[in-house]
Amino acid sequence: DQQVKQNSPSLSVQEGRISILNCDYTNSMFDYFLWYKKYPAEGPTFLISISSIKDKNEDGRFTVFLNKSAKHLSLHIVPSQPGDSAVYFCAARRQTGANNLFFGTGTRLTVIP
Amino acid sequence: GAVVSQHPSWVICKSGTSVKIECRSLDFQATTMFWYRQFPKQSLMLMATSNEGSKATYEQGVEKDKFLINHASLTLSTLTVTSAHPEDSSFYICSSRRERGTDTQYFGPGTRLTVL
Numbered sequence: 021d022q023q024v025k026q027n028s029p030s031l032s033v034q035e036g037r038i039s040i041l042n043c044d045y046t047n048s049m050f051d052y053f054l055w056y057k058k059y060p061a062e063g064p065t066f067l068i069s070i071s072s073i074k075d076k077n078e079d080g081r082f083t084v085f086l087n088k089s090a091k092h093l094s095l096h097i098v099p100s101q102p103g104d105s106a107v108y109f110c111a112a113r114r115q116t117g118a119n120n121l122f123f124g125t126g127t128r129l130t131v132i133p
Numbered sequence: 134g135a136v137v138s139q140h141p142s143w144v145i146c147k148s149g150t151s152v153k154i155e156c157r158s159l160d161f162q163a164t165t166m167f168w169y170r171q172f173p174k175q176s177l178m179l180m181a182t183s184n185e186g187s188k189a190t191y192e193q194g195v196e197k198d199k200f201l202i203n204h205a206s207l208t209l210s211t212l213t214v215t216s217a218h219p220e221d222s223s224f225y226i227c228s229s230r231r232e233r234g235t236d237t238q239y240f241g242p243g244t245r246l247t248v249l
Contacts, residue, residue, distance in 0.1 A: 063240030124176055
């Protein structure tokens with residue numbers, strides 16, 4: 021039962037343009053959402069997060085948007101850089117302090133120089 | 134970010150043998166460490182939560198007698214896959230968390246297990 025879904029396995033974007041990575045979830049009990057970035061042969065690294073009480077969180081070039089009614093979140097990267105090329109995972113948590121993070125299957129972003 | 138290491142990074146073993154994977158938190162003492170498994174084209178799935186000095190908590194469907202977890206110190210957790218079979222072939226990845234209530238988990242690079 022895939023509760024967090026990333027329907028696009030890959031995305032290619034020109035350097036300098038905006039990258040938009042999408043994530044959908046099914047469980048309305050999720051209250052916290054995270055994005056992780058993963059390079060080959062490395063573990064996922066935390067990128068940015070958002071609480072369900074907010075609809076937007078921004079950190080430099082990275083902005084995460086949350087649409088609770090649609091159970092949808094997205095990660096925007098502006099401007100995209102070649103070093104952003106990686107696999108991006110969306111994750112969700114059900115309650116404060118809970119152990120279990122539910123991950124999506126990831127989207128491979130390629131930023132073309 | 135914090136550094137979490139795993140050893141080995143890749144292991145190939147014969148069916149029926151046991152394999153031990155180590156996960157070390159290098160930058161901080163981790164009260165909680167997590168073990169995940171990722172099959173091809175699927176998402177990371179939590180297998181168990183390991184708290185230092187106590188028994189691990191396993192997720193539903195994960196056999197605790199097959200996947201032995203030991204968290205003997207605040208910087209080391211081990212996962213032993215006992216009597217491994219080809220269907221156990223997967224990517225095993227650990228993460229550590231400084232303290233309960235914080236959200237950020239720091240992940241290791243993962244261990245690819247291939248059982249022949």
